[in-house]
Amino acid sequence: MRLRSLMLGVAAAALFGASAQAQMTDGGIKIGVLTDMSGTYSDLSGGGSVWAAKRAVEDYLKDKPGLKIEVIGADHQNKADISANTARQWYDVDKVDVIVDLVTSSTALAVNQIAKEKNKVALVSGAASSALTGKDCTANTIHWTYDTWSLANGTGNAITKTGGDSWFFLTADYAFGQALEKDTAAVVEKNGGKILGKVRHPFPAQDFSSFLLQAQASKAKIIGLANAGADTTNAIKQASEFGIVSGGQSLAGLLVFITDVHALGLKTAQGLIFTEAWYWDANDNNRAFAKEYSAANGGKFPTMVHAGVYSSVIHYLKSVEALKGDADGAAVVAKMKELPTDDKLYGKGTVRADGRKIHDMYLFEVKKPAESKGPWDYYKTRATIPAAEA
Amino acid sequence: MFELLGVPPQALFGQLFLGLINGAFYALLSLGLAVIFGMLNVINFAHGAQYMMGAFGAWVLLKYVGIPYWGALVIVPVIVGALGVVLERLLLSRLYHLDHLYGLLLTFGLAIIFEGIARYAFGASGVSYENPIPGGVNLGFMFLPWYRAWVIVFSLAVCLGTWLMIEKTKLGSYLRAAVERPDLVQAMGINVPLMITLTYGFGVALAALAGVLAAPVYSVTPKIGAEIIIVVFAVVVIGGMGSILGSVVTGFGLGMVEGLTKVFYPEASNIVIFVIMAIVLIARPAGLFGTAK
Numbered sequence: 119m120r121l122r123s124l125m126l127g128v129a130a131a132a133l134f135g136a137s138a139q140a141q142m143t144d145g146g147i148k149i150g151v152l153t154d155m156s157g158t159y160s161d162l163s164g165g166g167s168v169w170a171a172k173r174a175v176e177d178y179l180k181d182k183p184g185l186k187i188e189v190i191g192a193d194h195q196n197k198a199d200i201s202a203n204t205a206r207q208w209y210d211v212d213k214v215d216v217i218v219d220l221v222t223s224s225t226a227l228a229v230n231q232i233a234k235e236k237n238k239v240a241l242v243s244g245a246a247s248s249a250l251t252g253k254d255c256t257a258n259t260i261h262w263t264y265d266t267w268s269l270a271n272g273t274g275n276a277i278t279k280t281g282g283d284s285w286f287f288l289t290a291d292y293a294f295g296q297a298l299e300k301d302t303a304a305v306v307e308k309n310g311g312k313i314l315g316k317v318r319h320p321f322p323a324q325d326f327s328s329f330l331l332q333a334q335a336s337k338a339k340i341i342g343l344a345n346a347g348a349d350t351t352n353a354i355k356q357a358s359e360f361g362i363v364s365g366g367q368s369l370a371g372l373l374v375f376i377t378d379v380h381a382l383g384l385k386t387a388q389g390l391i392f393t394e395a396w397y398w399d400a401n402d403n404n405r406a407f408a409k410e411y412s413a414a415n416g417g418k419f420p421t422m423v424h425a426g427v428y429s430s431v432i433h434y435l436k437s438v439e440a441l442k443g444d445a446d447g448a449a450v451v452a453k454m455k456e457l458p459t460d461d462k463l464y465g466k467g468t469v470r471a472d473g474r475k476i477h478d479m480y481l482f483e484v485k486k487p488a489e490s491k492g493p494w495d496y497y498k499t500r501a502t503i504p505a506a507e508a
Numbered sequence: 509m510f511e512l513l514g515v516p517p518q519a520l521f522g523q524l525f526l527g528l529i530n531g532a533f534y535a536l537l538s539l540g541l542a543v544i545f546g547m548l549n550v551i552n553f554a555h556g557a558q559y560m561m562g563a564f565g566a567w568v569l570l571k572y573v574g575i576p577y578w579g580a581l582v583i584v585p586v587i588v589g590a591l592g593v594v595l596e597r598l599l600l601s602r603l604y605h606l607d608h609l610y611g612l613l614l615t616f617g618l619a620i621i622f623e624g625i626a627r628y629a630f631g632a633s634g635v636s637y638e639n640p641i642p643g644g645v646n647l648g649f650m651f652l653p654w655y656r657a658w659v660i661v662f663s664l665a666v667c668l669g670t671w672l673m674i675e676k677t678k679l680g681s682y683l684r685a686a687v688e689r690p691d692l693v694q695a696m697g698i699n700v701p702l703m704i705t706l707t708y709g710f711g712v713a714l715a716a717l718a719g720v721l722a723a724p725v726y727s728v729t730p731k732i733g734a735e736i737i738i739v740v741f742a743v744v745v746i747g748g749m750g751s752i753l754g755s756v757v758t759g760f761g762l763g764m765v766e767g768l769t770k771v772f773y774p775e776a777s778n779i780v781i782f783v784i785m786a787i788v789l790i791a792r793p794a795g796l797f798g799t800a801k
Contacts, residue, residue, distance in 0.1 A: 161631050331519070
């Protein structure tokens with residue numbers, strides 16, 4: 119008898135639990151942050167992205183207590199195979215509903231396919247390749263923060279129109295670099311500019327002197343750096359050593375994060391022009407977020423990727439709530455496209471039918487050392503690229 | 509202008525010269541590895557991490573103590589070398605009676621720990637170190653930054669000095685004798701364990717020296733050691749394990765081969781050294797300058 123009532127109690131509890139969270143698979147939402155935890159991109163994404171996802175969940179749960187949301191993180195080491203294996207394990211075994219961040223295009227493209235196969239969700243904030251909403255577009259992925267097209271359009275347009283009409287590319291030899299080079303070359307040529315040459319360097323590379331010499335010999339006005347992270351900072355540092363900028367050629371950093379500018383120092387980075395989606399010092403909300411981030415992450419400041427993770431998680435949770443379920447990945451993504459986006463970091467926006475999040479982008483210029491008033495005060499805004507053109 | 513294999517000869521000279529500069533780093537690093545392997549029979553996998561410590565050491569000295577580059581060039585190798593001595597006494601010396609593999613595993617683990625500490629302390633994006641001698645000279649076929657010229661001259665001098673010390677001095681002859689018959693040398697009243705400890709410290713100091721040299725050229729990140737160490741191991745294998753002259757000549761030579769690859773087929777520039785290593789291992793398993801034991 120006692121056993122029977124105990125069993126009943128368990129069954130009732132199970133039923134109660136089930137009715138309280140009717141449509142959630144395994145009783146709650148599980149968010150997996152798959153990112154570079156230890157490599158060259160770990161400052162611009164990494165542990166900071168896990169923090170941002172957790173922060174978004176905290177903010178979301180403020181007025182909705184009782185919902186069970188868990189955030190986990192893993193290191194994909196910038197390798198597509200590790201990324202794919204982790205994604206499979208997360209979706210199949212660990213009941214992860216959505217994978218976020220996905221820095222490095224090759225790892226994002228791998229998870230993109232798996233999310234489709236398993237009908238789950240992938241929200242890409244870290245990676246850049248425009249193929250995610252182009253030839254590899256699926257109904258289960260949204261490309262959140264920025265892509266090679268918007269970078270090319272922002273920086274390529276601005277520079278070509280102000281006289282930088284002959285280009286030479288230094289390209290990281292993998293999915294991302296090639297996409298960035300291709301998209302930028304298209305923008306330059308559309309504006310009447312010429313591509314004088316390119317060299318594809320291994321990823322990662324340390325010594326760029328040889329590639330820079332080739333760029334110098336091309337006599338191109340602009341040397342486009344279609345790479346990221348330490349590759350970009352090494353190239354910029356060595357370009358100044360070899361007198362490239364003082365010789366009259368200009369560098370265009372096609373993907374530069376604030377962590378790169380910090381690593382270079384203003385003295386080397388000053389004057390560099392590039393496109394980003396978010397800057398911590400743009401408004402009060404951003405500043406408050408940056409302050410909290412900095413306190414929790416050893417004094418570093420957040421990048422547009424961290425803010426993108428925050429924004430994408432908020433919108434995902436809103437859409438799951440509106441849909442009352444997270445089981446059908448494609449349905450969640452459809453809902454995310456249907457609802458307008460609105461969060462404290464990226465403001466109001468939309469998700470386009472092909473899965474690209476649409477918001478303003480900004481053309482920034484790195485300040486001179488004398489113009490910088492405090493730690494991480496690095497950018498001035500040259501132009502805002504409205505959402506419709508970004 | 510006439511062209512050589514589709515490339516203007518001026519550009520070719522420039523690239524060869526740049527290759528020589530990269531080769532200077534390979535030579536300095538592989539020299540340290542060769543000294544350690546030759547004398548201790550330890551494959552020092554922590555060599556890359558010690559190179560990284562050298563680079564960060566220079567930055568820390570400048571930022572927190574205000575000691576400029578030229579001071580760091582002396583102080584950092586001494587400090588990192590002393591750390592190496594502690595490491596050898598505390599850990600490595602317990603493994604000498606075991607197979608090489610144990611030393612390799614120990615130093616490999618240490619390398620991962622050092623890298624992790626650096627990432628925790630300085631972040632993955634790394635830090636920037638000022639170039640102490642900016643500017644350069646136009647050689648006609650290329651622009652040569654003063655600093656790179658200094659790297660070549662200085663590392664050549666260090667390599668030559670090390671070779672002379674080991675091959676031509678009395679101390680060197682003790683070292684070489686201790687490698688062949690440590691028991692006999694000990695019997696003649698020479699403190700062999702102390703010599704071995706100091707040799708390890710010296711090898712590590714060479715790595716740190718290369719790190720200080722690299723700081724103004726490359727972005728100083730926790731990964732710089734891990735990225736270069738694999739290439740340096742290939743250089744040592746091609747030159748012949750433990751051969752001092754072999755590691756120096758191969759270091760400079762392979763730097764130039766890599767430089768040429770960057771012109772003709774840049775995508776392959778990070779594997780060309782390994783292709784050469786495979787060929788050398790098939791044709792001369794002991795390496796170009798090594799003697800089969």
